[in-house]
Amino acid sequence: MSEEHDRIFIRNFSIVIVALMAFTVLIILLSLAIHQTQEREPSAARIAAVEERLQPLAGVYAGETGRAAAQAAAAEAVAEEPEVAFGGSTDGEMIYERVCAACHDAGVAGAPTLARETWGDRLDQDREALIASVIDGLGAMPPRAGRADLSDEQAAASVDYMLDHLD
Ligand code: HEC
Structure with a gap:
């Protein structure tokens, strides 16, 4: 009776282990598949090019915050002046x-x-x-x-x- 009991336990236990292993492999395959569909990390040059394109053609500044922004932009322009x-x-x-x-x-x-x-x-x-x-x-x-x-x-x-x- 006890031997029969052990056998059933070992069988069930093995089924659980195999099922868990199958589940693990499934998750790995799934994550690999999702990874494939993701866009690659864009390169620094690409990001810079996009940011360049997003720059406004000209700055419009209004009000108090606008004044500060205009001054900052002017200071930046001065800093960019050609060197001696x-x-x-x-x-x-x-x-x-x-x-x-x-x-x-x-x-x-x-x-x-x-x-x-x-x-x-x-x-x-x-x-x-x-x-x-x-x-x-x-x-x-x-x-x-x-x-x-x-x-x-x-x-x-x-x-x-x-x-x-x-x-
Ligand atoms: C494109 C040619 C050219 C270059 C480059 C040039 N010069 Fe001259 N320079 C002349 C000519 C021509 C004269 C005479 C102008 C006149 O009296 O009509 C002259 C005159 C002068 C004079 C006399 C000015 C006076 O009041 O009589 C000095 C000093 C002088 N140059 C210095 C320099 C220095 C320093 C540089 C470089 C930083 C230089 N030049 C670059 C063509 C040049």
Whole structure:
């Protein structure tokens, strides 16, 4: 009697175990199937592109919160302004070579070169006037020598380089 009882128990127990295992496999297969149907995580570049497209064409600001938002937008725009040429370097020689030499080495369009005699009475002017000529432009020399991002300090540094190297 007891042996019969054990046999029934073991059979039922096995059925439960097998059923649980089958259920586990089923859940795994189901989750894999659901995973397949999900969209892949969008890439950072894709997210950036979508955000770019969602940007408004122009900002409209109204009221007190609008004023704060407008100021924040203006501050952001200022922060995005192009940097000063050559990372702000005031290395006169480097600036002369990169910007000024194109005209001044050969004396293009009557540009004075590093030879003192080509300057004539330009040297009667003071340093500030020469720097101002570079900043404002003079004759065939465009304002800031054609580099709008050239700072006043950089114009001064390159003029100083020229004046120091006249022979
Ligand atoms: C596109 C050619 C060109 C470039 C680039 C250029 N210059 Fe000139 N520069 C000239 C010409 C041409 C003159 C003479 C203008 C005149 O007197 O009509 C001149 C004149 C000058 C003068 C004399 C100004 C005066 O008041 O007589 C100085 C100083 C000078 N350049 C400095 C520089 C410096 C510094 C740079 C670089 C940051 C530079 N130039 C870049 C063409 C150029």
